[in-house]
Amino acid sequence: MVRKLSTRRRHPLAGFVVLLFALVVAGGLYSAFRPAVADESGKSDAQLIAEGRQLYEVGCASCHGLNAEGIITKRGKNLGPPLIGVGAAAVDFQVSTGRMPMARPDTQAPEKPRTYDEGEVARLAAYIASLGPGPAIPDPEYYDVSEATDEEIARGGEFFRTNCTACHNFAGVGGALPEGRYAPSLHGVEPIHIYEAMLTGPQQMPVFSDEVLTPKQKRGVIAYIKTLEDQTAYGGLELGSRGPVGEGLWGWTFGIGALVLAAVWIANNGVRAERKKP
Amino acid sequence: MSSSPAARSKAGAASRSTAGVVTWLDERLGIGALTKKQLRKVFPDHWSFMLGEIALWSFVILLLTGTFLSFWFKPSMAEVEYMGSYANLRGLHMSEAYASTLDLSFDVRGGLLMRQMHHWSANLFLASMTIHMLRVFFTGAFRKPRELNWMIGLALLMLGIIEGFAGYSLPDDLLSGTGLRIAQGLMLSIPVVGSYISFFVFGGEFPGDDFIPRLYTVHVLLVPGILLALITAHMLLLVYHKHTQFPGPGRTNNNVVGFPLMPVYMAKAGGFFFIVFGVTALMGGLLQINPIWMYGPYNPAEVTAGSQPDWYMGWLEGGLRIMPNWETNLWGYTLSWNVLIPGVLLLGVLFALLAFYPFIERWITGDDREHHLLERPRNAPTRTAFGVAGMTAYALLWIAGGNDILAYEFGLSLNAITYVMRVAIFVVPVLAFIITRRWCLSLQRHDREVVLHGYETGVIVRSPDGSYAEIHRPINPVRAYELTMHEQHTPVELPAAHDANGVPAPAQGKERLRSRLSHFWYADDVSKPTKEELEAAAHHATNGSHALEDGHGPASGNGAHLGIETSGIVGGQDFGLEQKPKAP
Incomplete structure (x- = not known):
């Protein structure tokens, strides 16, 4: 073992390995001994x-x-x-x-x-x-969708399509609004933030108060958005999930492009192929 | 391996047995004599002649995949509760049309692949028809005697658009319902009869229960039937007219130079079918198209961002999106110009212009001859410019149709795009026209230059007195022939205002207009080099070397001047190197 190490100590990568080791040790020591985060609960x-x-x-x-x-x-x-x-x-x-x-x-x-x-x-x-009184930060029970049932998700999808897709797009990837504003993509957004957004209506977004969408329905919407994120792309590449515009672009570039290239190839080959003389 | 006697005799036996079958059939059906002539039919070779073929093969793929889909699709608006494999929609109430499309996508083996292939194929069908039409337009292949075939092609394109729209409206998903709502809006905008048409088509109020089954019949029976008949007519006329060809040595207006249908084009076209099928299958397998399970069932209360039609309706969508909101109220009735103009009139104007274009051009140019030789776009500058202006307008409307996607992806203002497009749609096509026309004329001038003075070799020679010149070499005779065998167009001249007896000619107005248009059409064309000019140029080229050796070229090194003066001076590779520089 020692012999093995000593023979390799002049290996070009040896320096990097030592550096990496030192970094890991230093980081580990720091995280073990750093002062604990100030406890908020104690404060009034x-x-x-x-x-x-x-x-x-x-x-x-x-x-x-x-x-x-x-x-x-x-x-x-x-x-x-x-x-x-x-x-x-x-x-x-x-x-x-x-x-x-x-x-x-x-x-x-x-x-x-x-x-x-x-x-x-x-x-x-x-x-x-x-x-002044206003909506409080919701408790996890309102937005925790880890145990949402299929039925809840399907209902949530119905609410999502009725209330959200007009701006956020059917796949939740966002869409344009007038005057340079936009509805952002919902992919990768924390469930709590989706809930808060519905509750408070930030920027262009309307408020979906608890009378309009009950907390349970809001949770269904969040659950549906989360399944959209994780869902298999059943049809292959999603082309940005922006509907027919992306499809048309691919049809014209990839599809027609490939076929025209094939046509050029066919026309230039076969019996009439004239090879350029050197 | 093939030389071994066993293999040879095996191949011989195979060909004998094939021959046997063919002979057996021929003796009973007499197809040999019938098809003998057609099998020897000659087609010229050019890649752009195969664009229409993409459309033909796409149509075949559409028929095959469409038949597969029809086995499972249920064109019914009956409400059902979905209990299929796709969990996100399970338990929801929806139309049977939508539910059966979901089943096709998730529960029928290969169903999603077939659906996606069918949809991609439709996109490619229309795209290839479009580029085929552009090829025919820009090469002048629509001219006499092919005007009717041009119109048939146009009818195919129009029916293809209708067929495509009907197709993506059938699944009754959110996007198709939104599209149908727009179509209903177009119907309603037609003055006086609009609401009656809408009620007739939908069997009552939108959306109703009648429309999907009706659309299904149109989509799988009526329109494909007409398409098939028109494609047959299109191709019969192609055979009857014979294919056009680009000019070249040995190719005249009275012959077709190429290879016979059997075996060469049978193999090429047959092979191309498999390539088209392969590309379509690849796209169907790898690229998602129309994910109806994401859109959800149609519900008039819902809409989604990114609601666009398929690309071939995109330009109409663009017209609708940039149209100002103009309405007139007459005696309690509303005239919706905002829908009528971009939706109904724009469509009508485009197709009317395209349909009558061959006749318009024929009238202006007064050209009543048959044309079997194609024109290079640069040799018909005004036509090319019109074509490019049209393409530009179409592209602008396309862009306007996707304005929300552009605004989102590029961080632009939706309103700004709309305002810019409202102006651009009138201005940019005019600019495109002017630029294209100038461009074509410059290319004509370049052709003339190349024929007269040869091509630029890229070899720079320094003359004894210090000036530089690029050596030009004559182009090969085949190329020179191709560059000079196009027609020299002459504008229609106005007939004399008075005949020999001083009697004024009748009805001059129309003729004057025609003459003016014809001058606009042709007057700027660059004239082809004449025989004399060619001879003078050749003479100049052989004698040009003196100019350099004498040192009479401008000492300041006016390269542009010298370039023409000394074009093609030195025949061999030993140009100028042996010349001794003169002492200053």
Whole structure:
């Protein structure tokens, strides 16, 4: 063993192996000994709200106003809407998916890597929730779809097609809305965020309150979206799941392209083939 | 191996037995004498002559796969509860048409493959008809005596579109229902009779229970029957007219140069069928098309983003999408220009223009002769420009039809695309026309240049006084022949306003219009090199070397000038290398 190692110590890859080993050890030691994450549960609500307010004043107030009352520009445009009464669910959705804070004023806030960690989101949510009553962050029982029955999924699909496909597309891959806005793809979105989006209606999206879609129906919709994500592509390549436009593109490029090439090949070969003389 | 006596005798026996069968049949049916002439039928070779064949073979595939589908598809609007294999829809109530299509896709062995092949084949059928039509248009193959066959082809295209639309409307999924709703909207937009037509077609209010069974009969019986009859007529006329050919040595307006149907084209066409079948099967197996299980059953309350028709209806969809919302209210009735113009009139205008184009061109050019030789697109600049302008308009409408997909994929504003398209649809085709026409004329000029002065060899020679010139070499005679044997068109001249006795000619207005159009059509054509010009050029080429040796070329090195002056000066490879540079 030792002999084996010593003979290979000058192998060109030996340096990399040692480096890798050192990195793994250092990382392992760090994760074993790093200080535990601050425990949120010990803090009182008032404390969370106060900390949330501090975070808010730094990251959000420039658009939403110092007291979350919203800012109207001189031209009457809405720089940032009032946040009083939007509830913790709205904050959790917007900040956890990285939509807020926005990188710049735009027609729509795109999803992006999140700026605040979970604890900070909880503080912000607590602060906003303290300003006025609004939907709270849902408990897992509302969006946990791991045990959804086939029937629930089929019903959810029915609700999905009635309420969601008009903007998000039949496969949930998203679609365009007027003036450069869009309904984003639903693939890879956390169930809790889908639930919160239905509950709070972020950006262009309408609110699907519990009177319109009961929590059970919402869970069915989420379950259906999740099956769409995992579903086998029965027909082969899905070509973007954008309907006949993608199909036409492939028919014209791949199909007609291949057949025209075949026609050229057939016409240039056979009895009449004239090989170019060198 | 084949030289071994055993193998040879085996092959001989096989061919003898084949001959025996053929002789047996011939003695009883007399097909030999009947088909002898047709089997020797000659076809010219060019890849673009095989585009229509793709359509023909696609049609065969459509018949085969369609028959398979008809064994399981139930054209019925009866409500059933789906209990098949696809879990996401199980337990839902839907029409029998949709349920049977789901069964075809998930519970019939090979059903989904056949469905997808049928659908891809339909897309390819229409696409190949379209490019076949473009080939015929741009090469002038529609000219006398083939105008009627052009119109038959157009009827095939139109029926193909209807057939395709009927086909994807049958499964009664969300997308097909949305498409039918638009079709009903088009019917309703027809003034006065619109609502009656709609009620007649749908057997009452939309969607009703009658339409799917009716559409089924149209899709599997009526339209395929007419298609089959028209395809037969199309091909009989092809045989009767004989195939057109591109000009070349030995190819005239009175002959066809090529190889006989049997065995050469039998093999080529037969082989091509299998290639078309193979590509279609590949697409059917690998590329998902019309995933109806994702769309769900049709429900008038639902719609999905990305609701588009198949590509061949896409341009009509585009027209609808960019049309401003114009309506007129007359005595309590609404005239929906917003649907009538892009939906009904646009379709009518396009097909009317296409159908009458051969006659329009014939009238303008006054050309009443038979044409069996094809024209290169550049030699008919105005026709080519019209064609490209039409293609441009079609493409713009296509783009407009997919405006939401474009907006989403490229992060554009849906409204901006719509506004741009509203202007572009009027402006861009005109630009395309002008550019294409100039382009064709430039290519004509280039052809003339190449014939007179040879091609550019890429070899640069420096003359003793320091100027540079590229050596041009004459092109080979076959190429020169091909470049010069097209017709030199002359515009129709206005007949004299007064005859010899001073009597004014009657009805000049129409003639004047025709003459003006004809001048527009032809007047800018670049004239072919004449015999004298060719001889002068050849003479110049042989004597051109003096210009360089004398050093009379411009000392400043005017390459463009020299390039023509010294074209083809040096015959051998030892060009200029032996020349000693002059002392400055």
